[in-house]
Amino acid sequence: MKLALPIELALAAVFLGGVFVAQVPDGHFVVSAHEHVSLSAGPGGLFLVDPRIPGAPVPVAGLGADLTGLGIAGAGANCVAIRRQDGALLAGERGLITKAIHLHEILLAGTSAASDVKVFVGTVADPFGGGIHQVAVLPDGNALIAVGGLAATAPLNGALLGVVDFAAGTVSPLALPPGLGSHATALAVDRAGATAYAYVAPTEASPFGDLYAVPLASPASATKLASALQDVSGLAVDGKGRVLAAASFPSPAIHAVDPLTGSIAKLASPADVNGLGLEAATDQAVYVHNGATSPPGVYRLDAMGTSHLLTTGVTGVASGVDVRANPRTYGDGTAGLATYDWQVAPNPGGLPRVGSASFTLTVSSTSGSAAGVAYASFNPASFPFLGTTALIDPVGSFAAGNVPADGTVPVPIPADPALVGVATYFHSFHLDAGAPFGLASSPGLLAVVLD
Numbered sequence: 001m002k003l004a005l006p007i008e009l010a011l012a013a014v015f016l017g018g019v020f021v022a023q024v025p026d027g028h029f030v031v032s033a034h035e036h037v038s039l040s041a042g043p044g045g046l047f048l049v050d051p052r053i054p055g056a057p058v059p060v061a062g063l064g065a066d067l068t069g070l071g072i073a074g075a076g077a078n079c080v081a082i083r084r085q086d087g088a089l090l091a092g093e094r095g096l097i098t099k100a101i102h103l104h105e106i107l108l109a110g111t112s113a114a115s116d117v118k119v120f121v122g123t124v125a126d127p128f129g130g131g132i133h134q135v136a137v138l139p140d141g142n143a144l145i146a147v148g149g150l151a152a153t154a155p156l157n158g159a160l161l162g163v164v165d166f167a168a169g170t171v172s173p174l175a176l177p178p179g180l181g182s183h184a185t186a187l188a189v190d191r192a193g194a195t196a197y198a199y200v201a202p203t204e205a206s207p208f209g210d211l212y213a214v215p216l217a218s219p220a221s222a223t224k225l226a227s228a229l230q231d232v233s234g235l236a237v238d239g240k241g242r243v244l245a246a247a248s249f250p251s252p253a254i255h256a257v258d259p260l261t262g263s264i265a266k267l268a269s270p271a272d273v274n275g276l277g278l279e280a281a282t283d284q285a286v287y288v289h290n291g292a293t294s295p296p297g298v299y300r301l302d303a304m305g306t307s308h309l310l311t312t313g314v315t316g317v318a319s320g321v322d323v324r325a326n327p328r329t330y331g332d333g334t335a336g337l338a339t340y341d342w343q344v345a346p347n348p349g350g351l352p353r354v355g356s357a358s359f360t361l362t363v364s365s366t367s368g369s370a371a372g373v374a375y376a377s378f379n380p381a382s383f384p385f386l387g388t389t390a391l392i393d394p395v396g397s398f399a400a401g402n403v404p405a406d407g408t409v410p411v412p413i414p415a416d417p418a419l420v421g422v423a424t425y426f427h428s429f430h431l432d433a434g435a436p437f438g439l440a441s442s443p444g445l446l447a448v449v450l451d
Contacts, residue, residue, distance in 0.1 A: 023087025023108045025421070026448035027051050027326035027351060030060075031288055031298055032275070033316035034076025034094055035069025037129070043068040044076035044316025046091060048111065049298050051279065051323070051351070053451055056313045057298070060106075062113035066093055067104065069316060074129055075099060079275070079320035081135045081143070084328065090143050092132025094319070099124045101131045103145060105166045119164050121171050122150035126182070133185045134234065134320065138163070139193035144174075144216075146198055148183025160184035161198060161219060174219040176200070181209060186276075188235035188243060189216075190259075191345065197225065197243045197259070199232035211235075211245065213259060226262045229255060233290075234276025234320070239283040239346045246273035246287060254285055254301065268305040275320035281327060283346040288318035327352060327361065327447035330380065334388035336432025336440035338367035344445070348408070352447040355415035363407040363428050363442055370407035372430035376400040380425045380444060387436025391444030392427045403428050413449060423448040 024030050028051055033044030045068040047057035069076030078094035089106040093099075102118035124130045130149015138144055143164040152158030159173030161184060176198075186199040196216055201209030208230055214222040230249035238244055243257040244267070252271040255264050267285070274290030285301040296318035299307045329342050341364050349360030363370040379393035401409050409428075413419065425446055432440035 023089065024048060024082055024324040026324050026328075026423070026446075027281075027450045029277070029286055029298060029310070029321055029323050030080050030082060030089060031057065031314055031318055032077035032080040032091055032320040033296060033314050033318045034078055035072065035074060036317045037074035037096065042315035043070040044314075044319075046077055046080060046089060046106075047314050049310050051300065051310070051450065052353070054310050057311045058111050059315075060089075060108065060111055060113060062116075063106075064116065066095075066102065066118075067091055072099075076316055077319065078131050079134045080322055081137050082322045082324050083137050083141055083143075084325065085141045087324065090135050090137065092135050092145060092320075094129060094131030094133075095124050096129045097124050097127055099131075101147070101150065103132060103135065103143060103164050117166060119166060119169055119171060120155070121145065121147060121162065121164070122153065122156050124149055125151040130183070133183070134187040136187055136189040136196070138189065138216075142166075144187065144189060144196060146184035146187035148185060148201075160200060161187070161196065161214065174214070174216070176212070176214065176219055176222050180212070180222075183209075185209065186232045186235040186245070188237045190237050190241065195259075197235055197237070198222075199229075199235060199245070201231075211243070211257065225259065226257050226264060228264055229257075233274050234287065236276050236278040236285065238278055238285075239280070244276060244278065244285055246276040254287065268301050268307060270299065270301075270307055274318055277321040277323055279323045280325045280345040281347045281351050286321050286323060288314070288321050290317050290319065326450070327445055329443040329445050331382060331389065331391040331444045333442045334435055334440050336430070336435030336438075338365045338369075338430075338432060338434075338440065340365050340370060340372070340428060340430055340440055340442040342426075342428075342442055342445045343407070349411070351450055352411075352413060353450045354413055354417060354419050357412045359411050359413050361409045361411055361426060361445065361447070363403050363409065365407065365430070369405040370403055370428075370430070371405050372403040372428050374400040374403050374409050374426055374428040376424050376426050378422075378424055380446070386439050388429070388439055388441040390427065391441075392425045400426060403430070411447075417451075419449045420451045421449065 029049040046060040075095040126149030155171035161174040229247040377392035377397035
């Protein structure tokens, strides 16, 4: 297909046409931190961090003392996750004995909390402290939490895992097999949202524990995946389906655990890791130092195992990290004989960075051939179109290019600094005899240009 404009000019026109405002800047990291009971680390809170340009983090303003720990020893934000569906921040508290613990749903206006809805999950009963150690977002937008050190009272009634539904304001306990321990110190969920991985230890202070695979449909049938890793402080699932684990034993390191065999491979050897996440587009781990022996640092771990420091400006004890995925999909595609989707976790073309002449997007197909055509616009939409749902605004839209059989769509990004922070939306269509009117489609895709 011949394009109406050269791709570079067309993209420049689209990118410059619409600035995208997100809850967390797309591609950026959000870090949680809490006050320490004995270190002079300062108050914690939530902080926004550029994914590539080192510099000072941006603190989220307007948070209460239960998330900053200001004036409350040992309290603050212990973990954080970004809800893909709307960009809301889900932040879990920690604290010392008798502290009431909540999970917060925070919407931002710029870099300030515009709203903060919190759900009570329990009260700390462990003398060493406790709270929500890690939170993960499920496909339906609800939150899965891992807790420890809480009293065996409602709503969790002693369960170490629970599902928080903010719309209903409820917490539903997930009962693991009895006798595993009193603290689930780390948590991650696979891409399908079917299996959770939880590290369970006897107490907050204990370095000993086990990594479990937990079928969310039947958590009582959880099985032990690995015992060799100890003092695990964070978990994530990468694009290969491996469980990444930050552990201090047998040596301080980030490891990859095969979920089928339990075999363990060391990826890198940073010390004092207190929170672990994943940059989906590149399949690279991100992590935070806890500040026990050095300033709380935020790092990206590249594919070669090299750590890249992004900031040491987080105050308090850095305890968790998540990434606002970029690019990411939205809406639903229309299937035919095949189903079409965008590959974003990871994206073979990497991050959409300004001046990236080699940036690409990729469509996958269950039939093996993804041939079709991709369109772009600077605004999303949702309206019926020839048996599909069109997910981009037709006003100002243009053909981004033919989608070849292998699905790779070149999308060179002009070297124009004015493009940083602006967005484009993509949607692909495919001739498919099994689809309504013979036309199938992918979900929509959003890509925001980074510096």
